Amino acid sequence: MTLSIAHLGPPGTYAEQAAFFYLNWLKNHQGIEAGLQPYPTIAQSLQAVANQKADLAVVPVENSIEGGVSMTVDTLWQLDNLRIQLALVLPITHNLISCATSLKSIQTVYSHPQGLAQCQKWLGEFLPNVNLIPANSTAEALQLLAQDDTIGAIASSRAANLYDLPILATGINDYPENCTRFWVITQGDNPDIPHLFLDNPRRTSLAFSVAANIPGALVQPLQVFAQQGINLSRIESRPTKRSLGEYLFFIDLEADADAPVMQTALTELNNFTEILKIFGSYNILSIPG
Amino acid sequence: MTLSIAHLGPPGTYAEQAAFFYLNWLKNHQGIEAGLQPYPTIAQSLQAVANQKADLAVVPVENSIEGGVSMTVDTLWQLDNLRIQLALVLPITHNLISCATSLKSIQTVYSHPQGLAQCQKWLGEFLPNVNLIPANSTAEALQLLAQDDTIGAIASSRAANLYDLPILATGINDYPENCTRFWVITQGDNPDIPHLFLDNPRRTSLAFSVAANIPGALVQPLQVFAQQGINLSRIESRPTKRSLGEYLFFIDLEADADAPVMQTALTELNNFTEILKIFGSYNILSIPG
Structure with a gap:
């Protein structure tokens, strides 16, 4: 049996990074195979579990700088019978990814609104005159870079690797203690999902x-x-x-x-x-x- | 003396609508003249008051559907000596604004993330296959419409009038009881600002x-x-x-x-x-x- 794990896509989002960690953890610690299934929104990844189109969803709940993720808690309240199986805490290191050879040529920076918000001081200091444009996810922002070297995007180093794009500046988040908590969500009564009991407090x-x-x-x-x-x-x-x-x-x-x-x-x-x-x-x- | 009122711009945002109401209210009830001053972000409109570049700021605090506006409360905590003078409650009616003659030709819809979130059911029913693209404000989204009739934007009817653009569908918000609360903010000790005492409870x-x-x-x-x-x-x-x-x-x-x-x-x-x-x-x- 292979479990399907829904997450906010496309590949390269922080949600996918957390889901990928969980996939490997399931394999190494539980001997369970799983595959990733990207969805365009957090709500759709939770609905996929509610509608039994996916076995699990990995969704962001809270960032240490920007706070709660409203879409996640609102959808969880609206849908019935979903359960939290596990929390994952991911340290966040934002990078400026661009084909530009120096910061001087960058005129526009794209990212998810949380990515832009978490780097606002750095952007104010090093790129004070650029246009900041929100995108649906950090990874979606990367797909806009193309060959245009006046554009930058804020995303993870994993995303830069996935899309084979150069990192121009690393660790650009304003607060070093930046991390995001995710929840692993299942249907309440799905017998295929192992109930995990670790040693640390629940x-x-x-x-x-x-x-x-x-x-x-x-x-x-x-x-x-x-x-x-x-x-x-x-x-x-x-x-x-x-x-x-x-x-x-x-x-x-x-x-x-x-x-x-x-x-x-x-x-x-x-x-x-x-x-x-x-x-x-x-x-x-x-x-x- | 003319007071300056900072708000999230460009003209046509819901913040500008609330600031414009307050400007007229100051004139009619207090005999005070004021002018509007748009800023690219909520944080900058609050900083303008803290730095004495503006006398007042009108900033959104909370929407009845999407909840608190983090930028406002986070900035208020960081800056010293700012005071709330008044709360304004604005009923929100979202419109789909487009040069298209029918919904069928629309391929992309732009708006502020809160605008997209507050119309997600309507969009899912009437425009299930369009690209939803976040913008920095509802009014900024309008500036993208240009002559391209495959594009729509979600904003107020006041914004449609200001930019002389046609409304294709009105009242598209998912919940009719949609309103946003704004705060009127000043420096704590600004002697030019009248302290308002109305009859209703404080x-x-x-x-x-x-x-x-x-x-x-x-x-x-x-x-x-x-x-x-x-x-x-x-x-x-x-x-x-x-x-x-x-x-x-x-x-x-x-x-x-x-x-x-x-x-x-x-x-x-x-x-x-x-x-x-x-x-x-x-x-x-x-x-x-």
Whole structure:
């Protein structure tokens, strides 16, 4: 059996790099073969899992500089029955890729909006007068370089290798501690996917809406976890899309859903939430830089 | 004296529409003349106020469908001494603007990523096979239309009028209750700016970091407000940009900073926060649709 892994394409995106690491990890540690399947958007890669066109999806959740990836959490809330199997943390080193021989000839730089945002100080210092143009992905931006040496793109060194393009400047991200966390997502009940249990501590991710916008509406659910001594490692609010000022909350907790304190907390949480979705408990794997 | 109002340009963006409403409101209600000053990014329009190159900036904070505008809150945290004077709520109606005579001839649609995201269902149904290309603003997208009738752009009807371009489809946003909240920002101590006090209730916006990622680190600050019966109307977490898993929290509260309960809460809040920045109290004005 060969598993299919959906990801944001084309080949050379950071999502593909994380998916490729996971593919090798599955092979080396679990003896499972897998193939990569690029999709034009993050939403489509998650929908492919929901529609059973792919077995797994590797999707970005959060970057240490630019924050949450709205498309991922919004789609996860909308689709039913998806589960998080694993988190992957990828160190990000951005490069300026171009056929130009010096920075002076570059007039336009393309990248995914997150890539442009994560290099804005470097761009302001070394390329203050260029046009910055957003693209659908870092790898898509590379396909525009062609033979035009007035154009540059911001992407990974893996992408430069894949498309056989020269790197003009490396490590151009404004903050050295730049990394992106990905989730490996499956259907809740897919029996072909091995449930991975590693030694390091597991996290649980869930999301909920609250019934009304009253004082303490968010405090009550958070107190439930604080009272059990469970640390919240992340909270993100997202609009319900019904009206301005109504939110969903996405929360990561430093405990396994099977732990007795979490069982107690999750039972109590039902009293303070409107809709509650638990996306599963999982380990975190760091991808070597 | 004529005040200058910085906003994301070029003319025809939703930010310019909100700034234009505010300009007229200043004239009609306060007898103050103002002029608009477009900037290529939201960050630059805020920096113009910080550097005293502009008196005010009108910047988007949050859309009811796509959520928070990271650039705005991140820049507000980084720059010192900026204050929120007023919130403006603008109803958003997206249009497909094109010189094409029918949808069939359109091959490419340009817009700001938020514009593309807010119309994704409509695009999937009526233009399933077109290329969707992000642009720096909705108005910038219009400048690409030229005479090419295979291209469309998503922007406001005001923008279509400004650039004298035809609207091919109107109200194409997926959710009818689509609106964007803007903030009017000034230097904290600018004596030329009238401090506005309207009849409707005021809100207070602030942001803080917490000392350590311990259980309850976020619950404690939120409890301070719940105990005083102050409702939290919004919470957004943003990365500190130091390391993955460290956050700042941006909070909107339904109370004036001068109210006694808020004075009590703000004093106590210092015990549970690392850095605390209060951006001011302000009224909310709704812009007619």
